[in-house]
Amino acid sequence: SADYRLPPDVYEKWYGKSHSDKENLKKAVYGLPELYRKKIKGAELVANPGCYPTGIILGIAPLLKDAAIEPAGIIADSKSGITGAGRKASLDLLFAEISDNAKAYKVGSHQHGPEINQELSKLAGKNVDTLFVPHVIPTKRGIISTVYMKQKKKMTQKEVDRLYGDFYKNEPFVRFLGSEAMPELKDVVLTNFCDIGVKVANDMIVAVSAIDNLTKGAAGQAVQNMNIMYGFNEKKAL
Amino acid sequence: SADYRLPPDVYEKWYGKSHSDKENLKKAVYGLPELYRKKIKGAELVANPGCYPTGIILGIAPLLKDAAIEPAGIIADSKSGITGAGRKASLDLLFAEISDNAKAYKVGSHQHGPEINQELSKLAGKNVDTLFVPHVIPTKRGIISTVYMKQKKKMTQKEVDRLYGDFYKNEPFVRFLGSEAMPELKDVVLTNFCDIGVKVANDMIVAVSAIDNLTKGAAGQAVQNMNIMYGFNEKKAL
Amino acid sequence: SADYRLPPDVYEKWYGKSHSDKENLKKAVYGLPELYRKKIKGAELVANPGCYPTGIILGIAPLLKDAAIEPAGIIADSKSGITGAGRKASLDLLFAEISDNAKAYKVGSHQHGPEINQELSKLAGKNVDTLFVPHVIPTKRGIISTVYMKQKKKMTQKEVDRLYGDFYKNEPFVRFLGSEAMPELKDVVLTNFCDIGVKVANDMIVAVSAIDNLTKGAAGQAVQNMNIMYGFNEKKAL
């Protein structure tokens, strides 16, 4: 859950209740191994990231950390399978409502927005305010996030490819596809992989990431974090 | 088809063959009734718009025509059902490939890009270069287009709502939903409607449009154009 | 609903409550126009048939009425879209439960069983006890019913085709396909048609019927009955 991901005031604003364990919250490490593996190794408490933030941050990190893009004006357009909404008896989640349907929701106001911005701000070293628009599509599992970023100075496709390739070259659960192939949900569903493709388009860069919201976006990443914390092989049971 | 939508040079570049009827091409009117109803009424030849351009242009037109947004930096992120790819025996279109899957394709390089830009440039009175990224989702019919635009000067949600409301108030096939409801595919599939929702988000405006690619995005709009050309009731048979 | 389809004792047994309008129940006519059009015309009260019984009875009627099959040992295996279960907030009906899934339920004990048997018994002039097994498949609408019947004396495919063809030749909402084509859900969904195919297989006959459970299996048939009762064109608004 989101319990240890945000500072108490942000948590209270977005989740509608005051935080009940502020003491431990201070010790929590944000559990995205690709950015914080060392800290996770030594952590007492790890906050497992949200599903949308996982795919979006991994799509942006190589460029933002390298200061190759403007921190302002980033747009994240996500398409999520229906299990992202949890398993509850609700008319909105019925087969007859979701099948053959698709829609945007919580445009610019989803509770994962502040989590995305908090982590991107840490990477950029300054305040980042991303516009995040989630959509529901008729699949059971998986999220495709398409991220739009403005280049700081003109880069070639090759330079961008090298940047992502280097950033993720030792990562066991990120597969960088370059610019020729774009990720597909079917290649990540039921796995802990995050697949990423990237394309330079004039002065913009488009990154597309795909994860399974229930593995890399939830329980799988939690296991990955546990493996790191306890010194197990990071891929164990994944 | 796209035969009379673009000037010969642009057509040749994107469709890979020289135009074979340049004489008539000059007389063709772009068949988007919400923008060119009068011209369509007097036209000899109407070029029926592409499916993606229809939903995207209708989502942008009220703001761009009013000069309320920057013509630069517009982003259109579309999610299309599989019939957008036509009906042909292809592995890419199999149930077993599409079901539970989703992906981006032709990022920034889809042949509908120049058609979108041509029409938006006419509206803006200057060159517009939109970044267009289409996606395939597992539905039979329908396109959700999410458009990201930068405000020229700060507008309130109310002002934006009024602008769209006024622009489409007499349109029989556009339903403006305001900011509270976002369009859903299931409400437009098998109809000739384009549903539009819009949301102000800081200095940006997000518009979401939904159409059925086979009716408002193809044959339905062709019938609408025919009705206008022949002086029939515009809604006849729709 | 099932309120006027069954005698009070059978109703009470299968629907778990005593019938509250026994007086009017006596006047009710079973609203399957293909069998009872004349009675419906003069009826004060018409009981609109259940979705499963509609498709199953229409698949069996020509042979049973002609005494060409054994009344004993009929088997009806139905495959229904999920809206057959109604629209309610239930875990069983979630997209994530139904998508990519299928199952049998209420094997030999569905509440439509007695309704099917009552009507088939009337046709046969003796007690008929069909084995009815419904299944759920991942479609929104529609029922395919496959019916297995034992021939009384050996018939050719041609004879069987002629029997069905004659029986339904003046029916506006039954399309008999013969033995070469089997009905598909996509041809009846959103229509009031019942499509039927039939195949002789040794000493058995297999009939397959397809309807949309929400039109011919519910509201559409109710409109058809109303049209008959009020002397309107039977196809009006259908």
Next chain:
Amino acid sequence: SADYRLPPDVYEKWYGKSHSDKENLKKAVYGLPELYRKKIKGAELVANPGCYPTGIILGIAPLLKDAAIEPAGIIADSKSGITGAGRKASLDLLFAEISDNAKAYKVGSHQHGPEINQELSKLAGKNVDTLFVPHVIPTKRGIISTVYMKQKKKMTQKEVDRLYGDFYKNEPFVRFLGSEAMPELKDVVLTNFCDIGVKVANDMIVAVSAIDNLTKGAAGQAVQNMNIMYGFNEKKAL
């Protein structure tokens, strides 16, 4: 493939070509471990069963081997996901054709019919001629087979449950569910399990089996057979 499952004359009749390896065909063992484990262990050549026959035979075997049902008049009604048709570029297999659709095909004339009858005849010790009707439903993987059998002498549900329970008690890949739960595709997809439920209904018995056509119905069962032939743990890699 079906190459070593049938005698040369039957093979030629149903697969439309003469058998090209009649010598080895004589040595082939039918690879259904639940019936022929011992023979498979010593076999030089194992013919891996078809997807439909696997689920159907496993649903019938305990009763037929015990002579508890009539060998005549067995009906098998199967519902298969679309990968059962193989992966080829065909209009019939398109998402837009299969989604929201369902149909019967090859009624009483599918090429798996003789394979089913051959194996059931061996079990019964006499000629068995099952009526087999396959259907396509809109799932990617999996087959639900509903089998209708006539009891020889009246049995109770308890007796039938005990028979199936005993027959499969040591089987690693058959899960007998009894009469209370019916198998669902979602519980077997991506596994090598065959789930079976059974229900007594008057003088009939209905058995429902579920398998994944690509694992227990194909490659998974082949691995299971290989494990048995080479003396590996039967569950290895499954």
